[in-house]
Amino acid sequence: MEETKIFLITYFAALLGVVPPGLVNMTVAKTCVEYGKKNGIYVALGASIIVFFQALVAILLAKYIFDNPFVRNILLRTGLVIFIFLMIYFYVKARSDSHLKTHSKKANSNSIFKGMLVAVLNVFPIPFFVAIAAALNVGGAVNYHWSIMLVFVLAASLGTFTTLYFYVFSFWKIEDKTINITKYSNYFMAALMMVLVIITLIRIFYF
Secondary structure, three states: OHHHHHHHHHHHHHHHHOOOOOHHHHHHHHHHHHHOHHHHHHHHHHHHHHHHHHHHHHHHOHHHHHHOHHHHHHHHHHHHHHHHHHHHHHHHHHHHOOOOOOOOOOOOOHHHHHHHHHHHHOOOHHHHHHHHHHHHOHHHOOOOOHHHHHHHHHHHHHHHHHHHHHHHHHHHHOHHHHHHHHHHHHHHHHHHHHHHHHHHHHHHHHO
């Protein structure tokens, strides 16, 4: 019964946590538009695999990270550097694309590794799942038994994949608008990184 409650809470928290536009879901959407639905699914799968391990790290270190401002700041500063780098990368890439290229839409298993890499660069899920794990352990009610941990990380991974698959399905439906979306996607990603840089700076200095 406890496992069921933890699974449902974590699953829907992960599902809703990936809904706002972010590095991972927009990469999934961009891949789907440029390379086809199957490659988008592969990126989503790769990202969900990494989320599995991020959730595992989060629940193992929940109490320590939650109560240690130093570790929290290290995570945020790491994310800040990554977002600045990605912002510059996407902006330069957008400026250098003088014409659109035709991409093969054949399913490529390398997209799995692309999804894993993007998810590794995205450090926000760790503090997010730390907060969830800490909330589920209010008053020490939840014992971190291996079965509880397994349910938690599976729910986090499946919830993430559900939302990412929704992004794949949604962008695949508007495939006829691929040219316009592809043209401006790198500018959008650069702008998104800038927003994340601002948010991270605010969290570092004001929270």
